[in-house]
Amino acid sequence: MRVFVDPEVGEVTPLCAGGVVAAIGFFDGVHRGHQQVFSQVVETASETGACSAVVTFDPHPAVVLRPENAPSLLSSHSHKLELFAQYGFDLAVVYSFDETLAALSPEAFVERLLVEGLTVQHVVVGDDFHFGAGRSGNVATLRELGAHHGFAVAPVALMKQQIDSQLVSSTNIRRALAGGNVELAKELLGRPHELRGEVVHGDKRGREIGFPTANLGVAENLAIPADGVYAGFVKLADGSTSDAAINIGKRPTFHTNASESLVEAHLIDFEGDLYGQQISVCFNKFLRSERRFNSLDELKAQLAEDVARVAGQ
Numbered sequence: 001m002r003v004f005v006d007p008e009v010g011e012v013t014p015l016c017a018g019g020v021v022a023a024i025g026f027f028d029g030v031h032r033g034h035q036q037v038f039s040q041v042v043e044t045a046s047e048t049g050a051c052s053a054v055v056t057f058d059p060h061p062a063v064v065l066r067p068e069n070a071p072s073l074l075s076s077h078s079h080k081l082e083l084f085a086q087y088g089f090d091l092a093v094v095y096s097f098d099e100t101l102a103a104l105s106p107e108a109f110v111e112r113l114l115v116e117g118l119t120v121q122h123v124v125v126g127d128d129f130h131f132g133a134g135r136s137g138n139v140a141t142l143r144e145l146g147a148h149h150g151f152a153v154a155p156v157a158l159m160k161q162q163i164d165s166q167l168v169s170s171t172n173i174r175r176a177l178a179g180g181n182v183e184l185a186k187e188l189l190g191r192p193h194e195l196r197g198e199v200v201h202g203d204k205r206g207r208e209i210g211f212p213t214a215n216l217g218v219a220e221n222l223a224i225p226a227d228g229v230y231a232g233f234v235k236l237a238d239g240s241t242s243d244a245a246i247n248i249g250k251r252p253t254f255h256t257n258a259s260e261s262l263v264e265a266h267l268i269d270f271e272g273d274l275y276g277q278q279i280s281v282c283f284n285k286f287l288r289s290e291r292r293f294n295s296l297d298e299l300k301a302q303l304a305e306d307v308a309r310v311a312g313q
Helices: 032-048 061-065 077-086 106-116 139-149 170-178 182-189 296-311
Strands: 002-005 020-024 051-058 091-096 122-126 152-156 193-200 214-217 228-235 241-249 262-267 278-288
Touching: 020 032, 020 106, 032 051, 032 122, 032 152, 051 077, 077 091, 106 139, 122 139, 139 152, 170 182, 182 193, 182 278, 214 278, 228 262, 228 296, 241 278, 241 296, 262 278, 278 296
Parallel strands: 002 091, 020 051, 020 122, 051 091, 122 152
Antiparallel strands: 193 214, 193 278, 214 262, 228 241, 228 278, 241 262
């Protein structure tokens, strides 16, 4: 997949003699609803001999328009691009979202990004898609502009979860994570929620009591599950994986007034030095709430039980 950032007019088009079929959106988390849009883009492009493209933005529009209410992200920008590539896109086109882009009318937005930028023949969006200044454009607007500029528009209905018909959306995934419901987040995403970062030095308490942990440095703008203990796994830089008991919290047994929660993963049956390495911590299941233990022996007994439950996941 080739990635273009703020391409010049005409830069992309020569690569796609058969035309362009595009998805457009921020696509935070690349959840199952997004995946449905992507499948339609790639399938249509294959059937028509066109290039498949995803058009997205960086940073999140809320960072520019309402920074005090900008949501935590389900995936970093680089992680999102990796996920795009996994779904078979030929091109990813990234536009810097700034005040100038935010002020574009729906007409100017389409002309700049889709007509001049890509010369699209077909656009696939979720049926809740809004664009242009003040989110004033919607699917009906896009269809009108498509008729004028010569491209077709295919809206995809929003997906609902099978169990209780909950909408598959980035907002609902964030809400699930905030409540520690990583199982629901996993179902809505179509894969476990993943935190990426560098292994940083901690206070080595885990090593001292026989349960060494990899302490993850997490970017401030990423969505972190609620404090608690989770079963999951860690993906290492060499591509291997290890089951892991993951603790998120303030470690009340050792700290009475910790100011922030830490993400720590105990990799089961793993020996080695991970400091400075980039790893991914993935969440499968909530095990228990974090709590203060009265003694180290009590804590160690509980950790042993946690590890046993993870090994049996």
